[in-house]
Amino acid sequence: MGGERTVSVTGASGYIGSFLVKRLLQRGYHVRATVRDPGNQKKVKHLLELANASTHLSLWKAELAEEGGYDDAIQGCQGVFHVAAPVELINQSQDGEEEIESTTLNGILSIMRSCSKAKTVKRLVYTSTTGTITVQPQPPAVSEFTEDLWSDIDLCYQHKMYGWMYVVAKTIAEKAAWKYAEENGIDMVTVHPSLVLGPFITPYTNISIDAAISLYTTGIASLKKLNGFSAVHVDDVCNAHIYLFENPLAKGRYICSSHGVNIFEIAHSLSLKYPDRNIPTQFEGLDEAQKIIPCSSKKLMDLGFEFAHKKKDTSDLCVETIESYRERASCDPKSMMVSALSSSQA
Numbered sequence: 001m002g003g004e005r006t007v008s009v010t011g012a013s014g015y016i017g018s019f020l021v022k023r024l025l026q027r028g029y030h031v032r033a034t035v036r037d038p039g040n041q042k043k044v045k046h047l048l049e050l051a052n053a054s055t056h057l058s059l060w061k062a063e064l065a066e067e068g069g070y071d072d073a074i075q076g077c078q079g080v081f082h083v084a085a086p087v088e089l090i091n092q093s094q095d096g097e098e099e100i101e102s103t104t105l106n107g108i109l110s111i112m113r114s115c116s117k118a119k120t121v122k123r124l125v126y127t128s129t130t131g132t133i134t135v136q137p138q139p140p141a142v143s144e145f146t147e148d149l150w151s152d153i154d155l156c157y158q159h160k161m162y163g164w165m166y167v168v169a170k171t172i173a174e175k176a177a178w179k180y181a182e183e184n185g186i187d188m189v190t191v192h193p194s195l196v197l198g199p200f201i202t203p204y205t206n207i208s209i210d211a212a213i214s215l216y217t218t219g220i221a222s223l224k225k226l227n228g229f230s231a232v233h234v235d236d237v238c239n240a241h242i243y244l245f246e247n248p249l250a251k252g253r254y255i256c257s258s259h260g261v262n263i264f265e266i267a268h269s270l271s272l273k274y275p276d277r278n279i280p281t282q283f284e285g286l287d288e289a290q291k292i293i294p295c296s297s298k299k300l301m302d303l304g305f306e307f308a309h310k311k312k313d314t315s316d317l318c319v320e321t322i323e324s325y326r327e328r329a330s331c332d333p334k335s336m337m338v339s340a341l342s343s344s345q346a
């Protein structure tokens with residue numbers, strides 16, 4: 001049985017998914033959290049321990065690559081937050097291209113078909129990324145990135161920059177999703193976070209967490225690959241998802257971004273905050289004065305959304321991620337984080 005306040009969250013075990021589940025439970029929603037392996041305690045314990053979980057949370061097994069796999073979890077729901085994506089494949093070799101594309105594309109279409117079948121879903125909120133917007137010919141002809149832009153897939157294939165397969169997959173999937181939504185009368189809004197930083201409740205790290213903590217943990221900045229990018233606090237991202245679900249006037253694509261990533265400034269701040277960690281402050285081959293083209297969240301703010309963490313420095317967001325990591329590392333130093341971290345050094 002579902003109900004007016006029953007929603008489904010895909011990718012609920014991940015960084016953003018688990019934080020979103022936490023916020024939804026706090027707001028009194030009944031949450032159906034879909035995960036690939038509900039029996040894997042390492043991947044679901046942090047969800048089961050959330051406030052209100054015993055009465056308002058249920059776990060549902062679902063896999064993006066399986067057509068119809070989300071039917072049961074979505075049937076009876078008023079809302080669906082589609083957060084899951086094979087993000088971990090970003091760091092794989094070129095061979096992962098087909099898998100990341102087909103899983104991302106087939107996943108969203110399968111979920112949309114589940115929404116059509118259910119007939120109870122009032123809105124689908126799909127977690128896209130600023131990556132479907134920001135890959136533009138250089139130098140970009142714009143002073144800020146806005147929702148009317150689409151990333152140039154040909155440029156991705158041409159330059160094969162870091163994360164290119166992910167950008168291609170998310171762009172193709174989002175375009176197909178808009179086509180399906182239009183043809184089948186699905187009320188969908190897309191949320192486009194930039195690099196997501198801030199505390200995490202997962203017992204392991206993921207790619208963006210690794211980027212935020214890499215200067216602290218290894219002294220090697222995987223974040224430097226993202227110098228000049230934009231960033232946003234995980235709390236703002238999750239609150240924006242809920243805001244866009246609840247606001248009847250929400251329509252279309254919404255960038256959710258509030259900060260710029262300048263690796264030199266971040267490293268300088270972190271070196272002062274953690275003087276015993278030997279954090280490097282010089283990065284060969286990077287331009288300290290590189291201009292950051294911001295991702296504009298004007299459309300989201302014009303709708304009435306307020307960022308709670310906008311006034312902080314980007315380094316504050318990294319510090320929050322690092323402190324989250326330190327809390328967990330002190331409890332369980334041999335956790336999955338160790339292997340996740342060693343693979344993130346770049």
Ligand SMILES: NC(=O)c1ccc[n+]([C@@H]2O[C@H](COP(=O)([O-])OP(=O)(O)OC[C@H]3O[C@@H](n4cnc5c(N)ncnc54)[C@H](OP(=O)(O)O)[C@@H]3O)[C@@H](O)[C@H]2O)c1
Nearest residue numbers: 011013014015016036063064084085086129195196206208
């Ligand atoms: N983090 C960022 O900086 C960022 C920025 C912009 C947009 N996003 C978007 O936000 C979403 C969540 O990202 P995240 O950072 O939270 O990533 P994450 O921590 O890696 O979580 C990804 C989630 O997707 C699930 N998943 C992966 N492959 C799946 C499959 N084949 N079938 C079913 N579930 C699958 C994972 O489930 P398991 O637990 O079973 O592995 C996990 O729960 C993604 O759509 C991503 O594109 C993230």
